Structure formats: C-alpha cells, structure tokens
Amino acid sequence: MSKYNILVRILDKIRTEAPATYTVKYARNDADIEKANQARARAFIHLYLKVSFGLLDFTEREAFITDDTMDGGIDGYYIHKESKTIYFIQSKFRTTEKNFEQKRIELAEILIMDINRIMDGEENDENGNKYNGKIRQMMHSIREMDDIARYRYKVILLANIENIPQSKLKYLTGGYPVEVFDYELCYNKLIFPILSGTYFNASDLTINIDLSNKNAGSKISYTVKTEHSDCEITLLFVPTIEIAKVLHKYKNSILKYNPRSYLEFEGQKVNSSIRETILKKSTNEFALFNNGITMLSDETYINEKIGQKNKAQLHVVNPQIINGGQTAYTLGKIYEENITKNVVSIFQEKEVLLKIITFIQENGSDEKKSEKVQLIDEISTATNLQTPVIGSDKFSNDKFHVRIQDLLFSRYGLLYERKRGEFGDGAELGYISRERILERNMFFRIYYASNGEINRSIQKKLFLKNQSSIKLLENLNKLDNFYFGYYCFNQLLKKRNQQSKIEKNIYGMVYAMTRLYKPDSIVDYQDVVSDKISIFPHEWEKFTNTISKSDPRYMRTFLDKRTEQLITTFSEVRWYRSNNFEEDILNFYGTDERIFS
Numbered sequence: 001m002s003k004y005n006i007l008v009r010i011l012d013k014i015r016t017e018a019p020a021t022y023t024v025k026y027a028r029n030d031a032d033i034e035k036a037n038q039a040r041a042r043a044f045i046h047l048y049l050k051v052s053f054g055l056l057d058f059t060e061r062e063a064f065i066t067d068d069t070m071d072g073g074i075d076g077y078y079i080h081k082e083s084k085t086i087y088f089i090q091s092k093f094r095t096t097e098k099n100f101e102q103k104r105i106e107l108a109e110i111l112i113m114d115i116n117r118i119m120d121g122e123e124n125d126e127n128g129n130k131y132n133g134k135i136r137q138m139m140h141s142i143r144e145m146d147d148i149a150r151y152r153y154k155v156i157l158l159a160n161i162e163n164i165p166q167s168k169l170k171y172l173t174g175g176y177p178v179e180v181f182d183y184e185l186c187y188n189k190l191i192f193p194i195l196s197g198t199y200f201n202a203s204d205l206t207i208n209i210d211l212s213n214k215n216a217g218s219k220i221s222y223t224v225k226t227e228h229s230d231c232e233i234t235l236l237f238v239p240t241i242e243i244a245k246v247l248h249k250y251k252n253s254i255l256k257y258n259p260r261s262y263l264e265f266e267g268q269k270v271n272s273s274i275r276e277t278i279l280k281k282s283t284n285e286f287a288l289f290n291n292g293i294t295m296l297s298d299e300t301y302i303n304e305k306i307g308q309k310n311k312a313q314l315h316v317v318n319p320q321i322i323n324g325g326q327t328a329y330t331l332g333k334i335y336e337e338n339i340t341k342n343v344v345s346i347f348q349e350k351e352v353l354l355k356i357i358t359f360i361q362e363n364g365s366d367e368k369k370s371e372k373v374q375l376i377d378e379i380s381t382a383t384n385l386q387t388p389v390i391g392s393d394k395f396s397n398d399k400f401h402v403r404i405q406d407l408l409f410s411r412y413g414l415l416y417e418r419k420r421g422e423f424g425d426g427a428e429l430g431y432i433s434r435e436r437i438l439e440r441n442m443f444f445r446i447y448y449a450s451n452g453e454i455n456r457s458i459q460k461k462l463f464l465k466n467q468s469s470i471k472l473l474e475n476l477n478k479l480d481n482f483y484f485g486y487y488c489f490n491q492l493l494k495k496r497n498q499q500s501k502i503e504k505n506i507y508g509m510v511y512a513m514t515r516l517y518k519p520d521s522i523v524d525y526q527d528v529v530s531d532k533i534s535i536f537p538h539e540w541e542k543f544t545n546t547i548s549k550s551d552p553r554y555m556r557t558f559l560d561k562r563t564e565q566l567i568t569t570f571s572e573v574r575w576y577r578s579n580n581f582e583e584d585i586l587n588f589y590g591t592d593e594r595i596f597s
Contacts, residue, residue, distance in 0.1 A: 001436060003187045003413040004097035009431050010194055011043040014050075017058040041093040042067060045076045048089065048158060048181070051190050053078055054200030054249055066134035067091070072114035072125065077138050082203065084151045086142065088115055088176070092159035101183045105159035107172060113155070116174040154179060158186065184410065192409055195426035197251030205319045207242045209302075210351070212310040219302055223360075229375055230360040234300055237287060238314065238354045240278065240331055241347035247332025248339075252422055257296065257376050257397065258325040274330040277350075284350050292353030293324030296376060300358040316356060322379060327352065396420075396440075403473060404443070411476075412483050412522070414438050435490065443482070449507035450485025450514045451478050452591055454582040457507040480522060481514055487529040488513040495533070505576040508585050509540060515589040543588050547575060554578070 018026035025042060027035040042065060049061045067075040076089035090113060094100035114125060118139060124130050131139075142148060155178045161169075169178040181189065193199035209218050219236040246254065277286045299317035306313050321328055331352075338346055357379065395401065401418040408414040415423050415437045426432045444462035448454070456462075473479070488510045496506070516539060517532045519525065547554065548570035556571040575581060 001413070001433060002097060003191060003409075004100055006195070006413070006431055007100075007186070007191055008040065010047060010191065011040040013429060013431065014043040014046045014058070015039050018062075019059065022058075022062065037093075037095040040095075041091065044093040044158060045089060045091050047190055047194070048091070048156070049076065049078060051193055051199040053080060056249060063137075066132065066138060068132050068134065070125070070129055070132045070135070072118050072131050072135055073109075073112035074115065074118070074135065074138075079141065079145075079151075084147075086151055086153050087156050088113065088153065089156045089158065091157075101160075103160060105157065105161050107164075110157070110169075110172045113173055115153070115155070115176060119153070153177075157181065187413075188406070188410055193253075195415060195431055196422050197425045198253040198256070200250060201253050202246070202250045202319055203317065205246060205316045207238055207246070207314040207316075209236065209238055209242075209312040209314055210310065211304065211312050218304055218312045226375060231375075232300070232358040232360060234302070234356040234358065236302075236314070236354055236356075237351040239347065240286060240350045240352050241335070241344065243293065243328050243352060243354075244331040244335035244347060247328045248335045251329075251332070251425065254319060254321055255325045255329070257320045257322045258419075271326060271330045274327055275334060278331070278334055278346065281350075282348075286350045286352060290327055290352055291324065292355060293328055294322055294355045294357065294379075296320045296322055296379075297356050297358045300356050314356075316358075322376065324352075401440070407473060407479070408438065408443070411479070412486075414483075414486070416440065416443055438486070445507065446485045446489050446510060447472065447478070447482040449510040450481040450488070452511055452582070452586055454504065454507050454511060454585060455579065458504045481518065483522065484518045484525045484529070485510045485514050487526050488533075491529050491533045503573075503576065504581060505572070508576060508581060509536070511585055512536075512540060512543065512589055543585075544570075544572060544575075546588065547584055548572075553580070 012030075015026045015028055026039045028039075030036045045065050045067065046058070046061045049055045049064060055061045055064075064078050065076045073090060074088050075091045078087045078089075080087065090105075090110065092105050092109070094103055114122075114131075117125070118131065118135060119142075121139070121143075123136060123139070130136075145151070153176045155173045155176045157178060157180045159180070160182045161180050166178065169180075170176060172178075190199075211218055214237070219234050221232060221234040224231045224233055274286075274290070277289055295316065297316040297319050299315075301315040302312060303315075304312040331347075334346065335343060359375075396419040401416075405416040405418050408416045413436070415426075415432065417423060417437050418440055423432065423437050427434050427437065441462050445457045448462075449457040489506070492506050492509055492513075493502075513529070513532065513536055516536075517528055519528050554571050554575040555568050556574060557566055557568045559565070560567050575584075
C-alpha cells in the first residue's frame with residue numbers, strides 16, 4: 001500500500017465522520033468517482049485542521065472550511081489564539097498518486113486569493129459578486145476580536161509548487177508569509193502523525209479537580225535537588241475523566257518520552273484490569289488499585305479559588321506522561337468508545353494519582369537542555385514498573401531510531417515500530433494493514449540478510465545491539481536491498497507454516513532472491529517478488545544440490561528400522577544451522593563489492 005493510498009483511506013474515514021446533514025458534500029458512494037474525489041478534496045482540508053490544531057470534532061472543523069463558489073480563493077481558515085495567528089488555507093487535492101506527487105499549483109491560482117480585499121472589509125469581489133456565507137462569517141469572527149491588533153496572518157498552501165523564494169510567494173499572496181505543504185510534507189507532517197497518534201502537541205493543559213473529599217487540600221508538593229536540575233514534585237488525585245479527555249485528544253503526542261506506546265495486545269492483562277475497574281465499579285477502587293501517572297511539566301499552577309464550590313484547576317505547560325501511559329491511554333480508549341453515551345457516569349467519582357515533576361531552570365542554555373533530557377531519561381527508566389520495560393524500550397527514543405523511522409517512511413512508506421504499540425491506532429482504524437508495520441528487530445534481520453550478513457541476521461536483541469549504528473543509514477543501496485528483501489521475506493513467510501519457527505534458511509533465501517531478482521526501480525519491487533516467488537524454489541534447489549553432492553559435513557547417517565540398513569542423506573537443517581551456511585551462499589550467488597564493502 002502506497003503512502004497516497006494511505007492518505008485516501010484516511011480521507012475516506014474522515015468522510016464517514018460527517019453527520020447526515022453533510023451527506024451531499026461528503027458523498028460516501030464511491031461509485032460516483034467525481035463526487036467521491038470532491039468529497040476527498042474537502043476532507044483533505046479537514047485533515048490539515050485536525051493534525052495542525054487538534055480539532056477532533058467534524059462539525060467544528062467544517063465551520064472553518066469555506067471552499068465553495070465565491071470563496072475569494074480561500075478554501076479554509078483557522079484563528080489560532082495561542083500563537084495569535086490567522087491561517088488562510090488554499091488546497092489542491094490531486095485524485096491520482098502521480099498527480100498528487102508531481103502536479104504543481106499554477107501561480108495564477110495563488111493570485112486569486114482575495115485576502116487583502118476581504119481583510120479590508122469588502123464583502124464583494126472586484127466584479128461585484130458577494131462572497132459566500134462562510135467567508136462573510138470569517139470576516140465577522142475577525143471583526144469581533146478585541147485583540148486583533150496582536151494577530152498576524154499566514155497562508156497555507158496544500159499543494160506542490162515550483163521552487164519560488166518566500167519573497168515572491170508573499171508578493172503573490174498580497175504580502176503574507178506562506179507555508180507550503182507539498183506532497184512530501186503532507187506525507188511526513190499530516191499522514192505519519194495520524195498513523196502514530198502524534199498529530200497534535202499539548203502546549204498548555206488544564207485539568208479540573210474535585211476538592212469535595214480532599215480534607216488536606218488539593219495537593220502535596222516539595223522541591224527536590226538533583227545533579228542536573230532542581231525539580232518540584234506535586235502529588236494530587238485527579239478525576240479519571242480528565243485524563244481520559246487528555247489522551248483522547250493528544251494520544252501518543254503526550255507520550256513522547258514514554259518508552260512505549262499503548263500495548264494493545266502485549267498489555268492486555270493490565271489494560272483489562274483498568275477497564276474492569278472503571279466499567280464495572282461504581283465506587284473509587286481505581287484510586288487504590290492503580291499505581292498512578294507521572295507527568296513532566298515546564299510550569300505547574302494550581303488554583304483553588306476559581307469561583308466554584310469544591311472545585312480547583314490544575315494548569316501545566318508542555319506536559320508529557322513518562323509513566324502510566326498504559327493507564328492513561330486505556331482511559332482515553334474507554335472515553336472514545338463511550339463518547340456518544342453517558343460517558344460522564346462511567347468515570348464518575350473515580351480518580352487517579354497524578355505525580356507532576358516540574359523542572360526549575362534558571363536559563364535555557366544548550367547545556368541545561370541537555371541535562372534536562374538526561375534527567376528525563378533517568379526518570380523514565382526508574383519510574384516504569386507497572387508494565388515491565390524491556391531493554392529495547394529504553395532506547396526507543398534514541399535519535400538514531402527516530403532517523404530510521406523517518407527514512408523508512410519517507411522513502412518506502414514503511415512504519416518502523418521503534419516504540420511498541422505506536423501504530424496501534426492507525427491499524428485499528430483501518431488506515432494501514434499491520435503488514436506495513438515493521439517490528440524493530442525484524443528490520444535489522446531483513447537488513448542484514450538482504451545484504452549478505454546471514455549469520456548476523458539471526459542474532460538476538462539486534463535492536464539493542466544497533467542503538468547507534470549510523471552506518472546503516474549511509475548507504476541507500478543497502479537500504480534498497482532491505483526493502484526488496486522485505487517483500488521477499490513476506491512472500492517466503494506466506495509459503496511456510498505460520499506456526500513454524502523462522503530458521504536461518506529463510507534469511508539465506510532473502511539474500512538469494514535479492515541477488516537474483518532485484519530490479520533497478522523501487523516501484524517494481526513488489527510486482528517482481530510476486531512474479532518470481534513461484535520459480536524461486538527451483539533456483540534454490542539448484543543451489544542446495546551443489547552442496548548436498550559435494551560436502552560430507554552435512555551428511556546424516558541413520559539406521560532404517562524397516563530394512564535395518566545404514567542410510568546416509570544430506571541434512572539441510574544441519575547445513576543451514578552451521579557457520580558455513582553464509583559462506584556457501586555468498587560463494588554461490590556472489591557479492592557486489594560496491595554494496596557489501
């Protein structure tokens with residue numbers, strides 16, 4: 001599945017979110033391809049608003065989409081109060097993969113944006129035609145803002161554009177700065193975040209607190225000195241529904257420092273226990289049974305004087321959950337599944353312990369930032385006890401693995417799972433098949449096998465052993481070998497008993513197929529492997545015959561009970577488990593010095 005096909009799946013999923021009143025604009029009958037593509041074009045703007053500003057509700061996003069006749073060249077907008085910026089969006093969705101990645105927007109299409117005219121309060125275009133209702137509503141919203149003088153304007157182009165300097169782009173838009181989301185940026189900054197649940201960062205977070213049962217006040221806090229930075233630790237119980245809402249909105253973006261994401265399958269025991277305590281208990285056993293959540297913050301404020309009886313508010317800046325991610329994410333999933341029901345009653349009177357670690361820094365020097373990151377790593381390692389953290393998890397946030405993830409997605413559309421469970425949402429929602437999710441150790445196994453290091457491909461804990469092997473990323477030819485080997489491996493696996501153990505011979509076959517069949521163009525890899533997999537067994541048999549006839553080291557002698565005769569046969573298992581297996585393959589199929597140097 002290509003990245004473009006993943007995009008279309010996401011857009012079609014957005015279309016299904018449309019209430020019945022929007023049936024015409026977001027037609028769900030794909031038999032009418034023209035209407036389906038028009039609907040996807042509008043959904044494309046929805047995608048930008050969802051990822052960039054965290055607008056989860058369809059109706060809320062739709063209010064900012066102005067794309068229609070007489071829209072003044074503005075397809076959508078958004079008033080971002082935090083950054084004091086008003087964004088004007090122009091979008092060009094292309095209905096084929098080739099056009100989406102290659103076709104450029106015409107400069108004349110940018111010129112039709114009437115931003116200056118609209119911002120001057122003109123309700124008609126130069127020809128006297130009245131702008132549509134959505135544009136006039138935008139004008140009204142801006143006109144009613146008390147602090148509009150503090151705002152700046154920015155144009156967003158969701159389109160490919162020729163290489164034009166910012167100065168000339170500003171000239172085309174009437175003097176406004178422009179940010180271009182070409183096809184690559186759309187894949188990396190819109191699609192990937194949706195798949196990994198990291199599409200909207202929480203810069204400021206407000207949590208409501210119930211004081212009715214807290215005799216000693218809302219919190220306990222004290223200051224801790226460390227060798228890296230002073231910290232303030234705050235302990236308090238917060239309503240589980242508040243954590244559920246946070247995770248429903250921010251998902252994995254608030255778990256960036258957590259060594260793993262939501263463990264849909266591996267964490268079933270813990271997740272089921274959390275679910276049962278929330279869904280089947282009407283009292284607050286959850287506060288007793290659960291170990292709680294640890295959150296990092298740059299600034300933390302608690303106000304108990306908010307004009308509401310028995311209520312207080314917690315405000316944190318740049319929050320990140322580093323422990324209790326399973327708890328938080330499961331609460332978010334429960335909230336999401338019951339959002340159309342009486343969700344408040346499910347969480348009522350159930351609370352969870354929240355520990356907030358606030359960093360106290362005197363300045364923002366690079367040295368201090370480095371010390372903060374080191375301290376975060378140490379805290380994360382020390383606090384993750386509820387679900388055991390395996391060794392590999394501890395290195396999941398290493399820059400090297402982040403770089404592998406970026407490269408494999410941008411070049412091949414593969415999802416390298418450096419953190420266990422991080423693409424669970426994308427798979428569950430049907431955006432991607434689980435086959436496109438690459439388990440982190442499997443990447444190294446296929447990489448080494450396809451590049452002739454077959455003995456190395458079967459070693460244990462390859463993810464741990466390669467936590468900083470930057471050389472892996474320097475040779476794109478080797479990475480292309482891996483990608484071809486990835487298709488080979490999957491096809492070979494389909495021909496085997498899925499329950500059988502993956503032995504070293506399958507990695508030898510991956511290398512053989514890479515040497516025999518790898519074409520020049522990446523786009524042909526999947527088709528070539530599908531075509532050659534049926535004839536490969538014959539090629540492999542020719543190779544094994546040369547070994548079985550010439551090397552006595554792999555012969556096995558046994559007594560035939562029926563004839564009581566000694567029988568000597570070639571043991572393929574003994575051969576591929578030997579240290580000579582790799583050498584035999586390389587001698588037969590050869591190596592490319594340019595690739596394997």
